[in-house]
Amino acid sequence: MATLLSRNSTASHAVLKVPFQLQSHTLRRVTGTTIPTTIKRGIHTKQRHINYHSPKPVIIQSDISQSFGLSFKRFNSYQSPDHHNNDNNNVPKFNAQGERIFTDDEAEHLLSKLKKIWSDSSLSEAEKQIRIDSVFDEFQMGGLVSPSTTMMINAILTDQSPDAEVAGQKMKNMHLFHDSLKKYHFQKELRARVSKSKTPPPVSKWSVSQDGASTENKGKSAKNESTENESSKKDNDTKSEEFNSSEPQKKSEENGKQEFDGIQNYVLLIVLSSLVFAYLSGGGVEEKVITFQEFQTQFLQKGFVEKLIVKDNSEVEVVLNERGKAQPGTSGNTTYSFSISSVLNFEEKLKKAQQEANMPEVMWIPVIYVQTVSIGKALFQLAPSLLLLSFLLWTTKKALSGGAGGMFGQKKKTFKKFNAEKNVKVNFADVAGCDEAKEEIMEFVKFLKNPAKYEKLGAKIPRGAILSGPPGTGKTLLAKATAGEAGVPFYSVSGSEFVEMFVGVGASRVRDLFKTARENAPSIVFVDEIDAIGKSRGKGKGMGGNDERENTLNQLLVEMDGFSTSDHVVVLAGTNRADVLDSALLRPGRFDRKIYISNPELEGRKDIFGVHLKKIRLAPSCDLDDLKGRLAALTPGMSGADIANVCNEAALTAARHNEE
Numbered sequence: 001m002a003t004l005l006s007r008n009s010t011a012s013h014a015v016l017k018v019p020f021q022l023q024s025h026t027l028r029r030v031t032g033t034t035i036p037t038t039i040k041r042g043i044h045t046k047q048r049h050i051n052y053h054s055p056k057p058v059i060i061q062s063d064i065s066q067s068f069g070l071s072f073k074r075f076n077s078y079q080s081p082d083h084h085n086n087d088n089n090n091v092p093k094f095n096a097q098g099e100r101i102f103t104d105d106e107a108e109h110l111l112s113k114l115k116k117i118w119s120d121s122s123l124s125e126a127e128k129q130i131r132i133d134s135v136f137d138e139f140q141m142g143g144l145v146s147p148s149t150t151m152m153i154n155a156i157l158t159d160q161s162p163d164a165e166v167a168g169q170k171m172k173n174m175h176l177f178h179d180s181l182k183k184y185h186f187q188k189e190l191r192a193r194v195s196k197s198k199t200p201p202p203v204s205k206w207s208v209s210q211d212g213a214s215t216e217n218k219g220k221s222a223k224n225e226s227t228e229n230e231s232s233k234k235d236n237d238t239k240s241e242e243f244n245s246s247e248p249q250k251k252s253e254e255n256g257k258q259e260f261d262g263i264q265n266y267v268l269l270i271v272l273s274s275l276v277f278a279y280l281s282g283g284g285v286e287e288k289v290i291t292f293q294e295f296q297t298q299f300l301q302k303g304f305v306e307k308l309i310v311k312d313n314s315e316v317e318v319v320l321n322e323r324g325k326a327q328p329g330t331s332g333n334t335t336y337s338f339s340i341s342s343v344l345n346f347e348e349k350l351k352k353a354q355q356e357a358n359m360p361e362v363m364w365i366p367v368i369y370v371q372t373v374s375i376g377k378a379l380f381q382l383a384p385s386l387l388l389l390s391f392l393l394w395t396t397k398k399a400l401s402g403g404a405g406g407m408f409g410q411k412k413k414t415f416k417k418f419n420a421e422k423n424v425k426v427n428f429a430d431v432a433g434c435d436e437a438k439e440e441i442m443e444f445v446k447f448l449k450n451p452a453k454y455e456k457l458g459a460k461i462p463r464g465a466i467l468s469g470p471p472g473t474g475k476t477l478l479a480k481a482t483a484g485e486a487g488v489p490f491y492s493v494s495g496s497e498f499v500e501m502f503v504g505v506g507a508s509r510v511r512d513l514f515k516t517a518r519e520n521a522p523s524i525v526f527v528d529e530i531d532a533i534g535k536s537r538g539k540g541k542g543m544g545g546n547d548e549r550e551n552t553l554n555q556l557l558v559e560m561d562g563f564s565t566s567d568h569v570v571v572l573a574g575t576n577r578a579d580v581l582d583s584a585l586l587r588p589g590r591f592d593r594k595i596y597i598s599n600p601e602l603e604g605r606k607d608i609f610g611v612h613l614k615k616i617r618l619a620p621s622c623d624l625d626d627l628k629g630r631l632a633a634l635t636p637g638m639s640g641a642d643i644a645n646v647c648n649e650a651a652l653t654a655a656r657h658n659e660e
């Protein structure tokens with residue numbers, strides 16, 4: 001019989017050549033009004049032939065399998081269902097090749113099940129496919145070019161149900177059936193490959209064995225291979241007669257099989273490399289921005305869109321279906337997106353576009369709305385607040401932990417680090433003159449050396465002494481010599497060091513100083529320039545009085561009250577202005593000894609010259625006693641510091657004149 005219908009179509013990735021041979025009762029329906037137009041409009045069909053009573057079998061030839069590198073089951077010839085099957089309707093029927101054959105009722109039953117799933121809008125695409133897979137399993141559905149598929153196509157084309165009478169519905173059912181079946185077999189093939197890869201690999205023909213088994217294996221392997229090759233060859237020969245383009249696929253299968261065995265050891269490496277590469281290259285996803293018109297003409301109208309994802313109401317991502325992804329020029333790694341000005345506007349345009357494409361409402365593209373939270377974007381938005389918060393936390397922490405230390409590059413001043421001397425080398429011999437002062441302060445030395453002697457008698461040693469007098473008279477030197485004589489640690493700090501711009505810092509330092517002294521008792525604390533903090537309180541109020549200074553003084557008073565005589569800490573303080581000190585400081589129980597050190601008299605100056613002239617090199621002709629007497633006579637009113645300076649200047653002058 002002559003060809004009933006033959007038509008070339010250009011738009012298809014899966015080229016099908018479909019000569020149909022239909023049963024006579026089917027052909028009667030096919031030759032009616034519906035079928036030819038339906039066939040003409042079918043996609044995926046490049047060339048179709050419907051042979052009326054053709055002696056040749058029905059052949060559907062597909063290169064879909066090549067597209068996926070899969071081998072779908074084929075059949076060689078269509079034979080009558082009655083040929084090898086019994087008449088029991090409940091028993092599935094198979095042809096001579098073991099392929100499933102449907103009766104008309106079975107095909108219609110399967111179709112009705114499929115239609116029910118396709119039209120269930122409550123299911124996602126993935127859920128639909130899972131249900132379809134189980135239905136196909138139940139019916140033992142054959143491959144894309146099996147008799148069962150032919151019968152299903154026939155059933156779709158000759159569907160007499162009312163819903164199939166809608167214009168274009170049969171064509172859509174064809175598409176849906178084709179897609180579903182393709183996915184079903186694709187999954188099946190993948191599962192088969194995975195299970196195959198899990199089985200232990202056969203002994204390689206070139207594997208080395210210690211015993212003779214290798215030869216046998218080799219022989220077996222070779223035999224199997226030759227058998228396989230033979231059967232493969234035979235199969236090829238048979239197929240080459242009937243399938244015009246089966247050769248490339250067969251080669252691909254053979255090559256794939258060999259390579260699969262050969263490269264399975266490298267799969268893990270490749271997967272890992274791919275993952276690393278994908279990670280480094282941003283997942284290998286290429287993003288393409290398109291216009292709405294491009295989306296409409298290149299994707300929507302061609303039926304390549306599975307769904308649309310509207311992100312943040314501003315961008316639409318186009319998710320392609322399998323056919324769309326398989327199109328030349330597109331790839332699974334490419335995402336297409338376009339921008340929208342407003343969701344309403346977009347919905348209107350999409351609706352219009354789908355109507356223009358004559359898509360029935362049930363087939364309209366599903367649209368999903370998502371709100372994406374970009375970490376980078378969120379961080380960018382929060383950055384100013386975070387920065388401000390961090391700065392506040394940092395400054396607060398600094399102020400609390402070390403006072404002002406660190407905030408403007410200052411480090412926390414610890415008395416241990418800067419003004420702590422545990423082995424003081426200075427003693428009273430280094431302090432010349434001021435014998436009265438030495439006598440008075442000697443009492444502290446004795447107490448610190450042997451406190452038990454005083455405590456036994458119930459005597460309370462004075463807590464502290466204020467050394468006052470003109471600058472450079474040796475107050476600090478005397479305090480240090482006291483520690484040296486007593487052999488106790490000496491902690492000294494200047495009053496001005498307590499005063500900082502931050503509230504609470506001075507008081508905190510006083511606490512630290514006394515804490516350290518107590519921990520290392522017996523010890524001597526020396527506060528130089530105590531007038532910096534110990535001025536009478538209340539003066540200067542109303543003119544920006546220094547509350548911080550008063551806080552520091554209060555803390556000093558508290559600390560001096562706080563330790564008992566058993567703490568064995570003596571507090572000495574130096575000042576040039578004893579008259580301005582707060583009376584609270586000077587009361588008994590605090591600085592109850594006031595030791596005045598004036599500029600040295602003649603004898604005192606003579607002794608001081610004696611101390612400092614010893615440190616410099618004198619001319620051999622000089623008599624030290626004579627010299628220091630004469631110098632003392634020449635320097636009335638000079639302080640100890642002045643005398644030390646005179647001696648030093650003399651040494652410098654001698655050095656300048658290259659004296660030896």
Ligand SMILES: Nc1ncnc2c1ncn2[C@@H]1O[C@H](COP(=O)(O)OP(=O)(O)OP(=O)(O)O)[C@@H](O)[C@H]1O
Pocket residue numbers: 430431432433434469470471472473474475476477478528574575576608611639640641642644
């Ligand atoms: N009596 C002294 N014997 C030996 N050297 C002294 C004497 N008095 C002062 N000097 C010398 O003068 C230097 C300064 O002395 P010191 O710092 O003790 O004076 P001060 O009274 O504490 O001064 P200020 O009141 O300015 O703090 C000492 O390092 C020391 O070399």
